[in-house]
Amino acid sequence: MDFDTGARLKEERERRRMSQRQLAAVTGVTSGMISLIEQNRTSPSIATLKKILVGLDITLSDFFATPEESGPKWYFRKHELREITPSAKRGEAEGGVNFRQIGRPGASPIQMLHETYAPGADTGPELYSHDAEEAGIVLSGRISVTVGSETQLLEAGDGYLFNSRTPHRFHNPGPEECVVVSACTPPTF
Known part of the structure; x- marks a missing residue:
């Protein structure tokens, strides 16, 4: 769609x-x-x-929300994850970044994302911030995470936890795709 x-x-x-x-x-x-x-x-x-x-x-x-079915739901199949990637067409990661959210926006006090970064992809040249806390675990590949003035290269099995009010940025230096599972609370991303 x-x-x-x-x-x-x-x-x-x-x-x-x-x-x-x-x-x-x-x-x-x-x-x-x-x-x-x-x-x-x-x-x-x-x-x-x-x-x-x-x-x-x-x-x-x-x-990126679309009308949802009503009623509570606790499980989500991979095809039901909501893509919230800014791009001209859904399903095509702009700049090689793809974010998929578990569940409906506003249905929970936590936002859970499955993130994919192609080699060389990033969240943009500028650092950004939002009113929340976020944490994540690198499942595969490597990701360079900048929080404030500090940058760390995280590899599979490494994780992060920081106050999202601090300007931050994510960049995959390559050479392989990076997959991260992250959470944000409250869901302000």
Whole structure:
């Protein structure tokens, strides 16, 4: 199923009665970039989309939410994991990063993600932050994690736990794909 990132961004911006310039002023992302994203002429990095969504007061998972079936559910098959990767087409990791969320947005006080980083992929050139705590374990490959001014290269079996209010970034230096399982609470990513 295709997800129209541009149309969804425009819908959320207009719902808040904001112009592209007003949103740019709040987020520090240029109005030209916002326009290109809304036209699906470019796909933002995770860090850029996160900055825009903070300006709209919406989480990444809520941004990519689709109508759900009602009722509680405690298990999820791999095909049911919700992709929350900013890209022009769902299922195609922009820049080699793919995030899949377990469960519905807002259904739990914790957000659990299955993350995949292709060799050379990252969350964007800029560090980003959000109001939460996060932790993760590297299942395979290697990932360079920057938190504040410190960078560590983590390998399979290594983990991390930090305050997400501290600016951070993830980068796979390669040469193989990296898989991480992470959690965030509250679910603000």
